[in-house]
Amino acid sequence: MSVTDRRDGRFALRTRQLCRHYPRGPQLIRAVDEVDLDVPEGEFLAVVGASGSGKSTLLNLLAGLDTPTSGTVEAGGLRLADLTRRQLAAYRAERVGMVFQSFNLIPHRSAVQNVELALYFSHVHPDERRQRAARLLDRLGLTDRLDHRPADLSGGEQQRVAIARALIKQPRIVFADEPTGNLDRDNADAIMALLSELHGDGLTVVLVTHDVDLAAQNASRVIRMHYGRIESERDPDQARERSA
Ligand SMILES: Nc1ncnc2c1ncn2[C@@H]1O[C@H](COP(=O)(O)OP(=O)(O)OP(=O)(O)O)[C@@H](O)[C@H]1O
Numbered sequence: 001m002s003v004t005d006r007r008d009g010r011f012a013l014r015t016r017q018l019c020r021h022y023p024r025g026p027q028l029i030r031a032v033d034e035v036d037l038d039v040p041e042g043e044f045l046a047v048v049g050a051s052g053s054g055k056s057t058l059l060n061l062l063a064g065l066d067t068p069t070s071g072t073v074e075a076g077g078l079r080l081a082d083l084t085r086r087q088l089a090a091y092r093a094e095r096v097g098m099v100f101q102s103f104n105l106i107p108h109r110s111a112v113q114n115v116e117l118a119l120y121f122s123h124v125h126p127d128e129r130r131q132r133a134a135r136l137l138d139r140l141g142l143t144d145r146l147d148h149r150p151a152d153l154s155g156g157e158q159q160r161v162a163i164a165r166a167l168i169k170q171p172r173i174v175f176a177d178e179p180t181g182n183l184d185r186d187n188a189d190a191i192m193a194l195l196s197e198l199h200g201d202g203l204t205v206v207l208v209t210h211d212v213d214l215a216a217q218n219a220s221r222v223i224r225m226h227y228g229r230i231e232s233e234r235d236p237d238q239a240r241e242r243s244a
């Protein structure tokens with residue numbers, strides 16, 4: 001039985017002939033090119049591929065942060081292109097948690113403020129916002145860094161604040177672009193354990209990583225991008241064998 005059957009055939013995400021092309025003089029850069037991708041609800045999908053292969057571009061299209069040149073993205077059965085600006089903003093605010101490759105933290109706010117601000121437009125009481133933010137940062141090993149501003153945090157610590165910010169909304173889908181790129185193995189494992197636990201509770205995860213082992217150990221499916229296209233799909237065991 002495939003993952004799709006298990007989840008009643010419901011897709012968190014689906015793309016058809018998805019393209020994001022950039023004209024550059026006489027050249028056309030096909031950052032994402034004719035991608036057909038189905039992500040069943042509750043899947044933990046890893047996207048690997050060389051630098052420049054289009055991973056971040058694909059993630060931004062899926063998260064509704066970028067607009068395709070052509071082709072479609074559906075999220076939860078709705079085409080993002082058919083949504084009004086308000087609906088698209090709601091999709092991003094309520095359903096999606098995004099961990100960017102560059103952390104995009106607010107410089108003049110503390111770690112805990114950066115995290116709780118993600119709930120600013122929610123109905124969660126400010127006290128509860130603070131508690132949830134502190135709890136998440138605690139889990140990510142930042143108990144002693146709540147009041148530090150991003151400039152006073154290491155790269156790996158900023159990374160973990162960015163992850164807490166993405167998770168505090170309890171989104172349905174998390175897009176994580178190299179969330180362990182700046183971390184040592186212990187911290188990378190802690191983040192993967194957290195994502196895996198949330199995945200166990202039904203969260204859909206799309207993880208971009210250079211680390212094929214990390215992908216193989218944690219994801220239920222690994223896809224590889226090559227010049228904007230999905231080159232191959234395989235289950236994690238095959239991916240691990242190939243990288244061995
Ligand atoms: N605004 C832009 N204008 C022109 N080309 C762009 C633009 N943004 C990205 N590209 C190109 O699109 C391709 C895909 O970029 P993308 O950032 O998606 O790669 P990536 O797989 O995430 O790489 P990395 O692993 O280094 O983060 C690259 O060749 C990049 O130079």
Ligand SMILES: [Mg+2]
Binds near residue numbers: 056057177
């Ligand atoms: Mg990238």
